[in-house]
Amino acid sequence: MSISVQGWRQPRLLLLMLPAGIVLTAFLLVPLVQLAIAGAQGPDGAAAYLSILTNPRHLSVTIATLALAITVTATALAVATVAGLFLARHSFAGRSVLIAMLTFPLAFPGVVVGFLVIMLGGRQGLVATISKALTGDKLVFAYSAAGLFIGYLYFSIPRVILTVMAAAETLDPALAEAARSLGARPLRVLRDVVLPALAPGLIASGAICFATAMGAFGTAFALATDIDVLAMTIYTEFTLQANIAGAAALSLVLGLITWVSLFAARSLGGRASAAGGG
Numbered sequence: 001m002s003i004s005v006q007g008w009r010q011p012r013l014l015l016l017m018l019p020a021g022i023v024l025t026a027f028l029l030v031p032l033v034q035l036a037i038a039g040a041q042g043p044d045g046a047a048a049y050l051s052i053l054t055n056p057r058h059l060s061v062t063i064a065t066l067a068l069a070i071t072v073t074a075t076a077l078a079v080a081t082v083a084g085l086f087l088a089r090h091s092f093a094g095r096s097v098l099i100a101m102l103t104f105p106l107a108f109p110g111v112v113v114g115f116l117v118i119m120l121g122g123r124q125g126l127v128a129t130i131s132k133a134l135t136g137d138k139l140v141f142a143y144s145a146a147g148l149f150i151g152y153l154y155f156s157i158p159r160v161i162l163t164v165m166a167a168a169e170t171l172d173p174a175l176a177e178a179a180r181s182l183g184a185r186p187l188r189v190l191r192d193v194v195l196p197a198l199a200p201g202l203i204a205s206g207a208i209c210f211a212t213a214m215g216a217f218g219t220a221f222a223l224a225t226d227i228d229v230l231a232m233t234i235y236t237e238f239t240l241q242a243n244i245a246g247a248a249a250l251s252l253v254l255g256l257i258t259w260v261s262l263f264a265a266r267s268l269g270g271r272a273s274a275a276g277g278g
Helices: 002-039 045-054 056-089 095-107 110-121 126-135 145-169 173-181 186-215 218-223 230-239 244-275
Strands: none
Touching: 002 244, 045 056, 045 244, 056 095, 056 145, 056 186, 056 230, 095 145, 110 126, 110 145, 110 218, 145 186, 145 218, 173 186, 186 230, 186 244, 218 230, 230 244
16 A cells, blocks of 8 residues: 555656746756857857956956955845844834835836936936035946945845844844853854854855846946946847857856855855754
């Protein structure tokens, strides 16, 4: 009887997995294979995949994109951790409204975020108007690395805040109280008790922030006039240069970078959770 039940379960599981397998094959594996083939069909052949290191422009764009993504991720983690811990530990009038406003940017697409940055730091933006009135010169930053940084930070912070709040609400307050009763100062409690407990969530949300900042296109398309990032380079190679092979190769390299970051975060998050007893 047990053999027949076991024999029935396996075909049933395969049948249940069939729709997911079809979608995965049709919309991920097949396009990826086509992309890989296209990337190797240019004049440089498979060497096109190394252009991110051998082509000076591609290398500088990659370094700029990595620097921007790392800076955005670090800043988002720092700001959102403080805000998330505060919101998780304190109740006050208007708290729900504040949380809703802080997470509101998640509803905006990248182009809208870029437009908001232009309204803030563009040539006719709020900062330019105020600086013109005060100093006689317009302060414009929307179309530079600073504008991209603010735009990416705008939709990165809400993700981390939600993660930190969810993790902080599961944190046992008795652990922090025990550390304080033993004479630990607030910073040491934060370093030795709170942050290790939040580490898996921080690593996961940080990886998502990094991957998003590496590949975000809408905001970059709206703002990137004085700075180039990988997503914009892929777009210009494909549309303006008609370099399909180069665009395909850069796309796969960009995808590999983000995949490695997510894989590493998953591994580190699992180790942090095990070390913390989770």
